[in-house]
Amino acid sequence: MRVNKKKKRPVTNPTPASHKKHKLTDSVLFTRRAIITLLGVLTGVFVLLSRAYYLQMTKHDFYRTKSNQNRVRLQVSPPLRGNIFDKKGRALTENILSYDLVVNRSKTENLDTLIEHVARYMRFDQNDRERFESSKKKKRHTEAVVVRADLSETEMSRFLVDLYQFPGFEVMPSYKRHYPYGHLTAHIIGYINNTNQKDLDALEAAGKAKNYLSTTKIGRTGLERQYESELHGQSGYSEAEISRTGRTVRVLNKVDPVPGDDLYLSLDIDLQAIFAEELAVNQYDGAAVAINPNNGEIMGMFSNPSFDANLFVNGISHADYQRLSESPRKNLFNRALNGNYAPASTIKPMLSLAALHHYVTTPDITIDCSGSYRIPEHEETRRFFCWKRQGGHGAVDNYRALVESCDVYYYTIGKALGIARIHSYLSQFGLGKKTGIDLPSESPGILPTREFKNEKYNTNWFIGDTINASIGQGYMVTTPLQLAQFTAVLATKGKAYQPHLVTHYRPASRSDKVKKAYPEPTTVEQNNPNAWQSVSEALIGVMTDKMGTANKIEVNLPFDIAGKTGTAQVFSFEEGERIAKDDLEKRLRDNSLFIAYAPAEKPEIALALVLENAGGGSERAAPKAIRMLERYFALKSSE
Template identity: 40%
Template structure:
């Protein structure tokens, strides 16, 4: 039997085995080292980062919108307040088929065509991840019905929100303004003002009027809630809460009862009225007719109402008192008369012979008086009482446009008053420099003649006319007009009073001023252009009527009101202050396309002054029309 020979090399195999074992062990060790290093990186180096992410998944921070401040009139009547209501809201990017979702929702909660239109409009203006209301002011029954079916509607929820309400509706709508949904332009402005963080969760902000101009006072400070949530996003508990701070309450100088009297006095006519306390600058009434209902804008105005307001020929959204520009007409004459006395171009007893027209030396062109045949001999006093155009044609020529501009601009005409709401128009008091800059043309003598009676390039807002009249009433002291009288701090109930802010005092000769005042009182008495408005008054008041041309008349052409289209007829103007010896109210009234100041505007002013001074309306003999007479009653 042959012996078997062993061919395997055990030492070598053992050596290779140990080598493979070492390599495997090294590889395993390397893997463990890599795993450990990754574990160390995640658990030690990046602990804070991942702890924050974990907490973010577990903890949700929600803003708490503050209560908006309230707005009151000077007597404590509420002009703007808040109430709580439930809204049904959708986050558009959390649903695949939005239309189908809304259709299904409508089987649970009533959703009308107007709600759908408003929702689409909000979607166009907002980000898709924002919660948008499809229905507001849900009833308790609707809330309960949706709550029972909530599981069927991902991305839909009910929220309790505060809504703004304006209990007076159209009354003082241009003053109070309204709030509206925050849009992209608002966001840009908030970001530029570094105030965006304070509007987290807020959907609305002030758009016009006091709501806009005092937005920072009214909005308040946003609070926050820190809440623990589960994996499904449901709230488990509230961890911490930083309460919001309500906005500050505003008390206006406005007397809402006086405002109502003034607005009703206009009836269906278009126009504006501004009444000021000449001793403080308090705005007592601020009317622009027609107005609008600010409640329409709170939820987002629907297209139908927007079209009615925006396309109306009466322009109800236009604030005529603040931005309406009109030739001041004969209400400009008191300032011209005072300029003539102060600059020594006229004396009180100096007379002219008014034959019914004025012609520049060397010219055949006639600037006609409103009264055919003229007023005969006219001194300064009579020129105001009967509103003689011819007197002021000559005075304007003698003064020159630069002297007119320099003197009359002291009364605030041709520039903004600085009232505390945004959007004021500046008006226009022309000068040689202005015409060259605007038209690249020199100033002609004929231009000055028209300016002398408040026509031509002359333009003023009703606010500026009231401001100028208040300066005249106060003896030359100008107080900045303001609408907010008091601010109550919601944190500590501290009251900030808005005190009178005298801007300047004119250096006027008291004797000259008295001549003007006496003449303006005579305007409201028998023989004056506002005689009927002054009849039976329990106090003495001063005033000046005016007629503001809308379209120019050709030379020799006579103005016949009933032959002119209504929208082309002259505007009626009246400025006044009362009582004459110790004025407590100064005002300007404009009634569009209503003809003559004595007939249309003065009676409105009388109603307002009677209510403010006496607490009642005037006697029934104060009518809205005036009979034709020979005393200039048609100016």
């Protein structure tokens, strides 16, 4: 049987509908992927362009500053501090070029280890370590701290060779403040020393912080503190382009610092030396102050004992500070400005003037002194003794009362005046208030009133308090500067000038000196036309009258001196109690005072001297003060 086989046709690849669908899908996916990729690329380009715009336009100033910090160095230059000169142009301060090793703690690691290595290159003893640690505590972390000040040339050279091993460390030029007269001017000139956080906060609050970026020193005491703004000057700066190695390529901008003003004083360093030398004899603790009565200029002012201000400039060591601060003689204490002493009989000339002004007495009225005084309305109360107890002074008028320093006379006129009128009149001479001298931290003393005692001690004022005040005892205390000030007023017969030290200043912008202005003098009231002459004659009589309290002192001068002694009691005795002076502890012995002006007829110097626990004024202070005046006038005549 024949079987017909069908002839097979060649197989072709038909394109079914499903395949066409797949082909379409692949095309779409490719297109979509291309678009997504393109969008991604465009997004990336956009982000990059946006970032570039942000960096180059929006943050241009910020990053330019950052870039400049990498290649531009800003160096702040300290101003040269103004100097201080005495009346004759002698420098009382100096600026000596020196070099300090400083460290910025924010730019270094392992500070303690590096500090230990410093000792290999220079002296770095315990005192240096203490100063560094103390300074470090007072500075912000980003501020330079002095590691060692005043390097020698050898120390500096050795360290600079290996400076690269000490990141954050630099050797910086500076000017070291030096006080050539040391202890002679310490309480007046004062000193500068390292700034602390309190200083920086105060400068920031005053808007002056930027002017102190280049220095670590500030006036701490005395004139250095009082005239800090004038002496400091204005900082300068320079912007320099530097290479990667730190080498200066070129200076972009520079502003020179402006030196501080120079100050010129009325102080005579020769007179200051006389005061110091005379007080050193017998090692008297006390103070001497001299004023030109015709203008209020301070001619000399010395507090004994003193100290060397140079110790404080770079930070005083703990041992030195402890020695000074714990000394029983109180070297750091300025007795001239802050010592409070009962003025004793030195105020009697002013009591006489007050009584004459208020017509309580006249120059000729006499009062009988029997050696003691009882308050008439209170005969049963205690007696107030005159220093001359045995027999007293007899009948004394104003002249005799001052010449012999009769206490009973002043008890009598003091009671008649009353404390209100005593306070009102003596305040015209500057008692009970600050003198206004151009120095910081001045004591006002105490010129008591009823209100003062009530507020201070919550008790009433008694007539016995007035009696004590009448001879400069009780609650009344004055500073040596106030003693000199009222002596100057006595010398001018009532003109009261403000005491001051700075007479001229010279800004860096000028070659000539500028006179410093002070208030016009005030005038003490006086109704009695004979009062001033009466008191002046009596003060001369203290020195020349055979009964004068300072008559026994030999005076080698071709003119008269007007003076008044004072013996201030620091320890009270019961009535009738008597103790020999030599049996008292030194701290309980009387203070010795003396005031004087000379020449008596044409005064050019008013002097006050206080010697602590030295005894009677006529025995100790008066001879010492006369010797000071003799030496001053001898020096003046030799010039």
